[in-house]
Amino acid sequence: MCSVPADTTVxxxxxxxxxxxxxVGSLEQHGPHLPLTTDTLVATSLAARIADAYPVRLLPPxxxxxxxxxxxxxxxxxxxxxxxxxxxxDIAASLHASGVPALVLVNGHGGNHVLRNVVQQASxxxxxxxxxxxxxxxxxxxxxxxxxxxxxxxxxxxxxxxSILLHTHPEQVRPDFATADHDADERPYLLSRGxxxxxTSGVVGRPSLATADKGRDVLAALVAxxxxxxxALGTG
Numbered sequence: 059m060c061s062v063p064a065d066t067t068v069x070x071x072x073x074x075x076x077x078x079x080x081x082v083g084s085l086e087q088h089g090p091h092l093p094l095t096t097d098t099l100v101a102t103s104l105a106a107r108i109a110d111a112y113p114v115r116l117l118p119p120x121x122x123x124x125x126x127x128x129x130x131x132x133x134x135x136x137x138x139x140x141x142x143x144x145x146x147x148d149i150a151a152s153l154h155a156s157g158v159p160a161l162v163l164v165n166g167h168g169g170n171h172v173l174r175n176v177v178q179q180a181s182x183x184x185x186x187x188x189x190x191x192x193x194x195x196x197x198x199x200x201x202x203x204x205x206x207x208x209x210x211x212x213x214x215x216x217x218x219x220x221s222i223l224l225h226t227h228p229e230q231v232r233p234d235f236a237t238a239d240h241d242a243d244e245r246p247y248l249l250s251r252g253x254x255x256x257x258t259s260g261v262v263g264r265p266s267l268a269t270a271d272k273g274r275d276v277l278a279a280l281v282a283x284x285x286x287x288x289x290a291l292g293t294g
Contacts, residue, residue, distance in 0.1 A: 063109075063116045070115070076293035077160040077188075078153050080146070081105040081119035084167040087131035089215040089261035091235035094133045095121070096219055101166030103226040104191075107281050108164065112288065115158065120145060123170050130254040139172040146176050154185040160291045162188045162284075168213075188287045195283045203275035206267050211243050214253065216263015218276065225273030235265040 083098025093099070098121045109116035123142050128134045137145075150161045161180075163173055173189055180187040191199070196209060200218065207217045215238070223231050240263070242256040256262060 063118065073115075075113055075115045075158060076288055077162050077291060078115040078117055078158045079105050079108055079162045079164055080117045080149060081164045082123055082142075082146075082166060082170060082173065083119050083121050084123045084125045084169070085121060086125035086128040086134040086136075086167070087260045088219065089238055089259050089265070091232040091238050091261075091265060092215050092219060092223060093230050096215070096223060096230075097123075097166035099166075099227055099230065100219060100222050101164050103222065104166070104277055104280055105164040107277055108284050111281050112284065114162070114288075117149070123167055124172065125167065125169055127169055127248060127252045128260065130252055131260050142170065143172045143176050146173065150180065150185045150187060160186045160188070160293045162190050162287060162291075164190055186291050186293075188291055190284060190287050191280050195280055198283060199276045199279035202279040203272045205272055205276070207264050211241065212263040213242075213245070214257075214263060215261045216265050217267040217272070218263070220265040220268035221270065221273035222276060223273065224268055224270040225277070228270065235268060237266065239264045239266050 081101035083101045085094050087094065088096040098119050102119050105116055108114060122135050122137055124139050125134050125136045129136065146163065153161055163177065165173055177187045177189045200209065205217050212218050220231060220235050238259065238261050240257050240259055240261045242262045245256050247255060253260065
């Protein structure tokens, strides 16, 4: 289901890399048409394509993260922001000790706000990090792929995520995505009250607009933009 590197210790022993890439997903509801593992599938699909295009070390994904705003729906599982920060920090320390110069977090879940602070703190050393994709990366990729909805309107299980899974894991997308649209552009109390205040289905966006071609083009655009993040780390 999720891409896992098949390297042995011999494969990695003498392979110098500019950075390791850690996909971070989640286990949370994605409406009636997408699986609980959607964010992990998105993160691992993007990270695998990055590893094909750049000489980075691909790590297995973190599959459970901070999904508390989705707790009202069956199947959602979360860890605390403190735990997620500690896991990522420990992974970075282990990589640093083994000689890997930098770590990129390929984040598939927008609710992992703590990762921004982890990366911000890492900027003062000893292990520099990047958080990818950022808002600008997603915005540019959406435009290049011709997505109709905005990032704000397309918050969850909408045009973007459904398109990516139609391209990468079409067997995981249920056909009722065509009738699952739900608009809730204004969500002022999301962090306090959870997504259930704004959507009974768990969808915010327009999955009916999704196509596999859009998903392909989004991923291609993101892979191209990854080069800038390696350059910013001073490692590529």
